[in-house]
Amino acid sequence: MNGKVLLLLPTALLLAACSADPAVQSATPSQQAQQAQPSQSAAPVMESAPVDENAYILDACSSYASGEYIKISGMDGKTTIDLYDPETAVQLVKAKSASAMPDGWDSLRDGIVALSADLDPLSGTSTVLIYLKDAEEGDIYLTASGGSVIYDAFTGQAPAVYNAPTISLAEFNQISTGMSYDEVVAIIGSSGTLLSETDLGLGPEYVTAMWTWEGEGSLGANANVMFQGNEVSSKAQFGLE
Known part of the structure; x- marks a missing residue:
């Protein structure tokens, strides 16, 4: 055989050697494991929507006045909320004229007083003051803050004395x-x-x-x-x- 020695390798080994990726061959076992894992994209970070403070207050006060009759302002560390409801105002004015307490006044007053304690003040303020008025820019019938009555136009036993x-x-x-x-x-x-x-x-x-x-x-x-x-x-x- 012309003095030559032929080295015969199994076909499977020859195919594996020809198809192997040089980069993979030179990589360590741990690197090969990392290359084999599918790439993962970072999960999106969900950002909370900013709180609309006025909308929150308007919603909380909606039982006592509609949004168009609620005035909200923040000044000198106080969140001031003016409430005016046309139907309620009619009853207040009638009671004032008759020097009597309006029907349901205790319930209305207690609800607004509780609201003054539950509401979070606007950013930059620390106190909530709620005023119930007989018109948008009218006289005040009730002032509440921190769960307490500061001013009540219909205090005392009936007939109440109007301030x-x-x-x-x-x-x-x-x-x-x-x-x-x-x-x-x-x-x-x-x-x-x-x-x-x-x-x-x-x-x-x-x-x-x-x-x-x-x-x-x-x-x-x-x-x-x-x-x-x-x-x-x-x-x-x-x-x-």
């Missing part, structure tokens, strides 16, 4: 330096009339406002309260009794 929108000497004496406008309104029982306002454009603390209320007492009795940055800075009265 007139005018200011008395006793109410005037309750007003002290540092009180907010809302606290003064809660004492008097009405929003008063804005006489003047000066805004220097440097922030809420630089807004000066003068409010006036008609008084109970001699002819022309009245009271003026000056607010600096929504806090009482001074007050004056004439003829109050």
